[in-house]
Amino acid sequence: MLYRAFRCLLLSFALSATAYAQPADPVELVNTLMGTDSKPSLSNGNTYPAIALPWGMNFWMPQTGKMGSGWAYTYAADKIRGFKQTHQPSPWMNDYGQFSLMPVTGKLRIDEDERASWYSHKAEVAKPYYYSVYLADHDVTTEITPTERAASFRFTFPKTDSAYVLIDAFDKGSYVKVLPRERKIIGYTTKNSGGVPANFKNYFVIYFDKPFVTAQTWHGKTIARDTLELQAAHAGAAVQFKTAKGEVVHARVASSFISFEQAERNLEEIGNATFDVVKQKAKAAWNTELNRIRVEGGTPEQIRTFYSCLYRSLLFPRKFYELDANRKVVHYSPYNGQVLPGYMFTDTGFWDTFRSLFPFLNLMYPTLNAQMQEGLANAYKEGGWLPEWASPGLRNVMIGSNSASVIADAYLKGGRNYDINALYEAVLKNAENEGPMDAVGRRGAPYYNRLGYVPYDVKINENAARTLEYAYDDFAIYQLAKALKRPAAEIERFAKRSQNYRNLFDKETGLMRGKNADGTFQKPFNPFKWGDAFTEGNSWHYTWSVFHDVQGLIDLMGGREKFVAKLDSVFTLPPVYDESYYRSVIHEIREMQIANMGQYAHGNQPIQHMIYLYNYAGTPWKAQYWLREVMNRLYLPTPDGYCGDEDNGQTSAWYVFTAMGFYPVCPATDQYVLGAPLFKKVTATLENGRQLVINAPNNSEQNRYVNTMQLNRKLYTKNWLSHTELLKGAVIDFNMSATPNTQRGTTPDAFPYSMSTEGK
Structure with a gap:
């Protein structure tokens, strides 16, 4: 009997070790x-x-x-x-x-x-x-x-x-x-x-x-x-x-x-x-x-989910080039039908993937992403416009000119060896003009550039969403223009336009709202109405689309306390909706409804960064709580394992970043905003050979809060990490706790970048 009990104990230890072991063959976990x-x-x-x-x-x-x-x-x-x-x-x-x-x-x-x-x-x-x-x-x-x-x-x-x-x-x-x-x-x-x-x-x-x-x-x-x-x-x-x-x-x-x-x-x-x-x-x-990122100290289910998401993050955009008889890179152009030299990539929609997929490539695969930028330059030279959704050439779907974010983020994070001048020319053309189809260039650009917003009543659908995304994209252009030492007046033009999000803020409701050409807000206004002024979402989802100036949004809402209360409301409101614009319940609505997280619609992209915004208002522990909830409840390594469309790696890259403990809320800046790691240890091998090691030895289902944190063995009190510093190689040590530390990360000197505080 004693021998049998001893064997059972050994088996228990073996199973535990298997559950938390570093995978030797991660592809088998996908x-x-x-x-x-x-x-x-x-x-x-x-x-x-x-x-x-x-x-x-x-x-x-x-x-x-x-x-x-x-x-x-x-x-x-x-x-x-x-x-x-x-x-x-x-x-x-x-x-x-x-x-x-x-x-x-x-x-x-x-x-x-x-x-x-x-x-x-x-x-x-x-x-x-x-x-x-x-x-x-x-x-x-x-x-x-x-x-x-x-x-x-x-x-x-x-x-x-x-x-x-x-x-x-x-x-x-x-x-x-x-x-x-x-x-x-x-x-x-x-x-x-x-x-x-x-x-x-x-x-x-x-x-x-x-x-x-x-x-x-x-x-x-x-x-x-x-x-x-x-x-x-x-x-x-x-x-x-x-x-x-x-x-x-x-x-x-x-x-x-x-x-x-x-x-x-x-x-x-x-x-x-x-x-x-x-x-x-x-x-x-x-x-x-897959071995570029090694995870340890999670449940078998969490590890399988991580590598399944990492697999999806490594599929798109796909190579659309071939090697000729001389082993030279050539491609058939989906823009003009010619066979031409150089790289081409396709099958990605920037409305989805600018948020985390392309920042992930900039962190882990900068050389590949530089090739993708060359491909974008070729697309512009061959077709006259930047593709916002390419499959394989220009497709007329979604909104925004988020190619600006993809291009700026790559260059600002060190991407070189491609024609950045052609890409900047393309970005300017996009910003100033409507294109040959609604999803190319900027629909409503003349209104936006003259009024500072796309009006609700001029028969341009999803106008408020367009305005908010154009304002962020203008910030990305502003950042790129500074790096390229463009004329001061040009830099200032885009700095000013990046503040256009303010034009849609309704003080009465504390939300973003469509605005008519005469300056009055749309009436009636239902913040739960999907579509109409917004894209595959409602005002509760799009109000947070001020990636570059969260402090400015906090000020509009009346301060940090009210801002945090508004964030909290997303989870406490019932999952009600108004589908009248679509005349049916579209799948994105149904996915929000059944997720049982209030108005939080993680199955679609506009709100996926929202939880991280608690860090800008001095309550990072709330981000830590909700991020773990989303990973636990909305991702599984099963056929029904996502909570909505897994769009070209975007929703998967969200999980990969979040499981590592940080996320690129605002591409075209140097910062990642902190969450909390999912695993006891993550080892990421960067392209330059250096390693990013993330330790959280007492991490567990109960210990989901960051008590203290060290960066390279020194106490670290910020709510963000620097891309530049991570590329040097880093060791990040998290001391996790079952109770939130309500003192850490609560003062403005800990908050991530906001344009409103630039230079302060």
Whole structure:
């Protein structure tokens, strides 16, 4: 009995050690299915299991949805229609350049409904570097492993004379050609959702390692048995094999936006490597990046959530460039249709990602982000405007000119080796002009520049949100203009405009409110009304969008005490809403309602920085409490693990930063605002080789408050950290407590930067 008790005690210690151990193989902790249990009416992430390398040009995914559906993989689905090369950043943006492969046995079935096979998550393995699933109707196991622009497939067939692999080049204009002697299929797809020139094509090449018994092409639902080459509205091909039980057929696939020749060149990423070698290289690539941030001392669930979020933070914006015959960087321009030298990245919406995703790249991947800035400069030179939402070219969605924030933050944090003068010229053009579409340039710019706000009554939707974002973007331009030593009058112009947020503050309600062209506020005013003057939110969400001058907002509200009370109200108000502008309950509203956190709508981006604002008003312990609540209640490493759209890494990067203990409330400044770390230890290896070590040895579910803090072994009393200092390498020691320290961080000398206190 004593021996048995001793064994139980040892097992208990072993389990505890496992729960808190530093992960040796973090890619195995990633759940790529996190967020996939979603639908248009309710987003738990709106993600899909991307089989990809970090920032890869081509991703792959199992396709459960119908051709053309943005919800191409949903966890609740029970059939797979194919395995699709995808470039989809979001179901709302949909896809472009997609085609698929699908193994079939028995009677040849080309229609997507007829060929679809039942599958089970119990027979599915989904990892960033590898995907496997058993297709029950065909008795076939499909495996996929990626490179940046290619992928290796492994199909394990039963004994049959009728084993097929279908290639579906999708509708809207496609082409296929089968070359049996070379065991090869080539083709292209033109299917897209917008943002492409007239000559857009994604060229693909596929090689098999087994001769074809038969080969044919098809269009729509018709098999064209008399031709091996076909161009049609919806073209495809099918190749047949005779297989023994358990026989494996391999396929190597690559594509290019430039040409068939370039697709062949991209296939060299695989070369003659076996499936398992490609798989091991892909796994190593992910571990290299995920190991840049090592976490210890959390629950298994917290560690899995962290690495699942880190995985999402390393996917977008994707590389949209290729390497030519001379290994030079070239790209097909989604702005003018030409093949040109230099970098190009795409599939990101700055309205979402300026907030934390791009600051994360500036901290951990400054060289990569400098390449992204070169890509932005190329986009401007090729298309005449900066893309606010690129997929792959200009898309007309969301608001603001937040490219200014992305550009300024990168340059101010050390980004160089790209054409900053072209980018500054582009930023100025954006700031002064309306663009060719609502989401390019600044809609309402003439009003904004003349009146200091976009009026409510001039038929420009989301006018108050536009005003607030333009004011912050003007601050970013002001910061960049100073760094570039621009003329004093130009610097002053943007400094003045950055204060335009004041024009919408309503003293009567203490909230931001739409204003008419004659200077009167909109009537009636319902602060719970979504949309209308605001973007996917209401006044309670957007009032806090004064990233650069929180002290100015505090002063408008009547001081710190009233400001803190207003912040508190966000959590104590009921989750009521007015959806009349949308004429239905949009998914963002429903996600706020069911989160049970009052008016706090973390599932959408406008309010995600709000909790950190307690630090500007002398109550940092309230930020520490609520940040832990959000991490605990709204993030899980499960298919329903997000609380709204996981937009291109933004919502994930929020978690990564917050779990580390700080957050970039105001990009284009040097500061991160403090929260409290989630783990007992975090070790981040910066690109320059130095380390940022965050220690909180007594951290726990109860000990969520910062009692005292040291920076490089010296007592630290500020509510913020300097980016410049962190880049030197730093050791941060948190002494955590179960009770808040209501004396630390309460005086103005501890508060983060606000423009109103600049120079004071």
